[in-house]
Amino acid sequence: MLPITTASYVDLKLNLSPRLNTALSLSYFSAVLFLLIVPPVFLPLSYLFAEALLFEWQRSYHYYLAQQGPLRLYSDGNIRWYDQAGKVIAVKLVTRWLVVLSITHHRNQWLIIGYDGCDAAQYRQLKMMIHLGLLKPDSGHNKP
Structure with a gap:
């Protein structure tokens, strides 16, 4: 194995x-x-x-x-977007075609990720991370 x-x-x-x-x-x-x-x-x-x-x-x-550019999502809920730190507050929607995340970042509150707006392998990896529960949103923050 x-x-x-x-x-x-x-x-x-x-x-x-x-x-x-x-x-x-x-x-x-x-x-x-x-x-x-x-x-x-x-x-x-x-x-x-x-x-x-x-x-x-x-x-x-x-x-x-404004939601275009490089993004790194860590499993502990931290994000790096345009070399600025942020947090994932909640995973709002996960479908075959779309992932919507609620985040705290100086650029946006919502992050909309379409499957055709990034590499297919990266999108599958993001969905698998969410599905397996590896992406842990910040539970200490007030949800919008």
Whole structure:
């Protein structure tokens, strides 16, 4: 029987996930189109809400763009992102296509990792680390 070794960290190079970017954009733009297909009496109000949605889409797009770059997640819940230390507070969502982590870091509170936004082997290693319970979030911090 061969011994099994596990690393105490995962190195990720986060890139823009085309599928996540497309889903985000389509959801906002379909909501804007839905608002613009209203009776003419409500058009001024619809334009106001549509403009607010477009600004919100732009804000969330820039937030997501800022999540690119090198990331190292340690099994004790520490992270190194852009050579700055942080902590994983909680693992919010783990699916086949997406991992969402709640973190404390000066850049963000949420870290969204799409499977097509990093190397496939790195993404599998991250999911395995979470699945096996090797990634231990900081339990002493107040969860958002």
